[in-house]
Amino acid sequence: MPTKIGIRQLVEFVLRKGDLNEVKNSQNTALEGAKIHRQLQSSRSEAYQSEVYLKTTVTMNGADYLISGRADGVQTTDDGILIEEIKTSDQAFDDLTDNTRDLYWGQVQVYGYLILQDHPELTEVTLQLTYFQVLTKKITKTQRVLSRAELDAFFKALVTEYEYWLTLRADLRQQRNASIKTLPFPFPSYRTGQRELAAAVYKTIHFQKRLFVEAPTGTGKTISTLFPAIKAMGEDEIERLFYLTAKQSTRHVAEEAVDLMSHDGLKLKSITLTAKDQIRFPEEQDLPPEENPFMVGYYDRLKPGLKDILTHENQLTRPVIEKYARAHTLDPFEFSLDISLFCDVIICDYNYLFDPLVYLQRFFSEEDHDNFFLVDEVHNLVSRSRDMFSAEISDAKIAYLLKLAKPDKSQPSDDLQRELKKVRRSFGRISQALIDDDVTEQLSIEPPEKLSRTLRNFNDFISDWLQKQQPSALLDAVRDYFFDCLTFVKISDLYDGSYQTRTVLDGHHVTVKELCLDPSDFLDRSLKLGAGAVLFSATLSPMTYYQRVLGGEANSLAYQLPSPFPPKHQAILVTQYVQTTYHERPHSEAAIVASLKALVTAKTGNYLIFFPSYGYLTQIKAAFELANPEIQTTTQVNAMTGSERQAFLDQFQANPKQTLVGFCVLGGIFSEGIDLRGDRLIGVAIVSVGLPGINPETNLIRDYYDHDNGQGFAYAYQLPGMNNVLQAAGRLIRSSHDTGIILLLDQRFASRRYTNLFPPHWQYFQSIYSVPQLQATITNFWQQTEGLTHED
CATH class of the missing domain: 3.90.320 (Lambda Exonuclease; Chain A)
Structure with a gap:
């Protein structure tokens, strides 16, 4: 070929x-x-x-x-x-x-x-x-x-x-294929389910299909998908592999898997793409291209830079790219994109394939069956894709822009003011219509065509205006608003029956939102740009739901693996005496605090407690600390920096001498993607079934799927909430030597509506009817597992 x-x-x-x-x-x-x-x-x-x-x-x-x-x-x-x-x-x-x-x-x-x-x-x-x-x-x-x-x-x-x-690419390909031919699986043996998963991935590539995989924590999903995909590459089934992720942590796991195989002789070019604002050099910030030394003459230096890095490096991670970019005075972001054309494995964020505004045009302007997609932690793509295909615009910034744009003697032209006032008038007509109808919110299945037309004309003017401006506060502010308008107009081109327009009047300002309720068709189109895809996660139950919302219902395969770990290592306890619905929360506070105390005092160790909101977390944490001042606690706060996140996790040390209880939020940064192995974590409690807060936009999703398949509440609220629960519970058992307790504090968990969603390794859950029974059950579990050792 x-x-x-x-x-x-x-x-x-x-x-x-x-x-x-x-x-x-x-x-x-x-x-x-x-x-x-x-x-x-x-x-x-x-x-x-x-x-x-x-x-x-x-x-x-x-x-x-x-x-x-x-x-x-x-x-x-x-x-x-x-x-x-x-x-x-x-x-x-x-x-x-x-x-x-x-x-x-x-x-x-x-x-x-x-x-x-x-x-x-x-x-x-x-x-x-x-x-x-x-x-x-x-x-x-x-x-x-x-x-x-x-x-x-x-x-x-x-x-x-x-x-x-051409010769370089051929030599690299020949070297790659020769190394793949003799490449062994990088572990002495396969875990339970790994060989089956690897075989399913290989067959999916060979037959150019789309496969959805639920592989529980501990399966080793990354190596079990990358290894067979690279084997298929060595047999010329595909030429390029995209490993798409939602989080930086999972990108690092993919890098580590490639590195592991390189120690067994694998020789291929892999690259990790980093967002532009993260990888650009500090001295490039706020410099226009014509003054940026890393951009001026870029293409005259590009080929020597490419030759250098491709000759000397195989794994092109961010530090490696930055090293060679600086050596050859090349913008590191653009350099990474140019290098990617010569790479076999491209590790990157979802948006490089799916986002209609930032997708990689050099790869995805048309179908190419030499490409194949591995989509990791794909449950995250449900909400991410709705955001990618939605947009909103408000008139809140216009008054400030008009003030900045007020003509003076040095700038006698009022063209910008005139164009801004046209936009303001368009918003004014929308606002007046809401006032006349005596409402603060309006929904419509029709696109906001008049507003889009006004913004398109405004964008036409600004595109020309920006090229004539010198750096200033006005330029920065107008550019920011221009980008907002540009996004809104681009999304309006995609508007179809899966959208609704929501207009909200808040005080003196009006916001218009183009809401994509069902992005499945858009995702399907993106996935069709390659030969096929494997979409996988530890939590994809029920599979039919994920196939429907992620664009794979009619043309995809499904595969669910069992947990590789013995069920006896984990106790699943459901408290039938706790109700966490909003109206019952004040009455169940004491029972929750007593249950958490029973969990964390039965054995010295580290525990995580998850709540559906910061408000509920604060309520229960205050009550718990008041009742148990001797127990050490730590708390997730909103908008933590990277160093703050790491400091939080570093508190959960192995072989702890005293108990530590961490209070966290479901669906947050600590409910997935963290790996506290061994006795760094021995218990997880989840308070409530994790339903998202009721809000108008989620209700629109509910109504859309009610009309589509009669499962609106499940699709909008129950299933996303249950996924957060399963992800948080998945923090507990991370290796074959881990043991621990998952405590589900909500009697709804024992109803058939929820037990039908339990993964197979949860089928031995126990219903608990009182705090004394909970204490006895926990004590009995630790006695039975006393002979099982933890291992990092």
């Missing part, structure tokens, strides 16, 4: 030179660009053919390379052949840099070369660049007639320049 190289990728890599000019924020989304392409293409003659796939195979260094792409249009007449390349952007054609025009023409010249290969009778071809300026809708057409000799020379020079990189 020849290595595939996209024509655009080839042209941009070879011909791009000079400064790194970051793409100006544009409201010309991929969706809008495609729409413009279709409009222009449909206006052409009958002799015009759209989206013509062109390819050629080039042999270099004993290997074949398939160079391919799609020409926007080819028109064949008796007079010859015309090839059209359509480009859309906010900038005026005359404002494009020379290098940008060279890249556009380079692409269409390659198409011209390929067309002539298929038509030996022709000696020349007409090339047309059609440029559509989105802001003005102005179309600029330019043509060139090039001979076969000219195009042959251009293509030969292009490929010759790229030969080093």
Whole structure:
């Protein structure tokens, strides 16, 4: 199978030179660009053919390379052949840099070369660049007639320049595949379920399917998915693997898994992509591109930097990328993206695939079955994806912007004020409509078209205005609001039957929200950009729910693994005497405090107690400390920094001499992704079934799924809450030597509605009807497990 190289990728890599000019924020989304392409293409003659796939195979260094792409249009007449390349952007054609025009023409010249290969009778071809300026809708057409000799020379020079990189990629691929062929599983033996999971992943890749996997804590999900995927890569089933995560901690776990395999001889290029605002050098902050030394002349230094890092490094983590970026004076974020084109495993956040505003266009502008996706902790994608495809805008900032934009003698123009007032008037009409109806909130299935049109015009003006400004407080404030407006307009292009518009009047300000209630179709489209995907988590029950909300209901497989740990190591205790509904909370406080005391005083050790809200946490914690002043406690607080989080976890030491009780929030930073092995944690209590707080937007989700499948309450409230419970409980048993108690403080847990959601290793739960019975049961558990040792 020849290595595939996209024509655009080839042209941009070879011909791009000079400064790194970051793409100006544009409201010309991929969706809008495609729409413009279709409009222009449909206006052409009958002799015009759209989206013509062109390819050629080039042999270099004993290997074949398939160079391919799609020409926007080819028109064949008796007079010859015309090839059209359509480009859309906010900038005026005359404002494009020379290098940008060279890249556009380079692409269409390659198409011209390929067309002539298929038509030996022709000696020349007409090339047309059609440029559509989105802001003005102005179309600029330019043509060139090039001979076969000219195009042959251009293509030969292009490929010759790229030969080093083609050869490098081939050598890296050959080295990679040879190392994978003999790569052993990096542990002496498989845990329970690991071999089965690895086999399922391999088959999913081979048959290009989508697989949802629930693999309980301790299965070793990361290595059990990465190892078979890399094995499949070594057999040319796929060329590139994306490991997508929600949290930095899980990205580190993936890095460690690749590192572990590298010690057994694996030689492949892996890279971890870090968000732009986190990886950029401090001295780059607040510098415009034309003054940033890491961007000025970037492309003139890029290839030596790539050669250096690819020659000397395999695992390209953030510190490694920063080291080489500084050595070659390259912006580290853009450098990481350019390196990724040569990498086999790309570890990154969900948004690089799924987010419609920031996805990686270099990989995901079209389908590529050389790519495969591993999506870790995929339960997090439910809420994340709703946020990605939703947007809101308010008029709250406009008064401040108008004040800053007030004309003075040095700035006599009031154009900005005029445009801001247009936006304010649009919000004013929305606000007045709510006042006339005597309501503070309104819901609609219709998109906010009038507001979107106003904001689109405002964005048109600001796009031009920003290019003429010097640094100032006004510039910063307008840019921030422009980004908000831009996001709102881009999301409005996606608005369909899965959306609702919520308008809220709060005092003197109005907020309009485009709420995506069901992003499953969008997620499905993203996943179809690769050959297939494995989506996995420790908690994906019920599987049908996750398949429905994550875009896999009709075309996916499901697989649930048993827990690898003995059930006797863990006691699941459900208190039938505790009610935690809002109205019962004052009456159940004493019973909860007594139950927590029974849990934490039966054995010296470390415990975590989880609550559905900070308010409830504060209430019970105060009562607990008042009743038990001798017991040491620690508490999660809102918006903890990284160092504060680590300090919190560092308190949970092995072999503790006194009991420590940590009070935390369900669904928070300590309810998943932390690993307190052995006796660093011996008990978890969960107060309530974790239902999200009732609010209008979650009610919209409930109503949507009530209409869709009659399970609105479950989809909006019960199942997300239960997932938080299962994640928090999963902090307890982390290895085959761990033992401990999970205490569920809410009688609803014993109802069939919830026991049906218990994972298989929870089927031995015990119902507890009083505090004395709880004390006796806990004591008995510790006596029975006394012979079992903990091991870090």
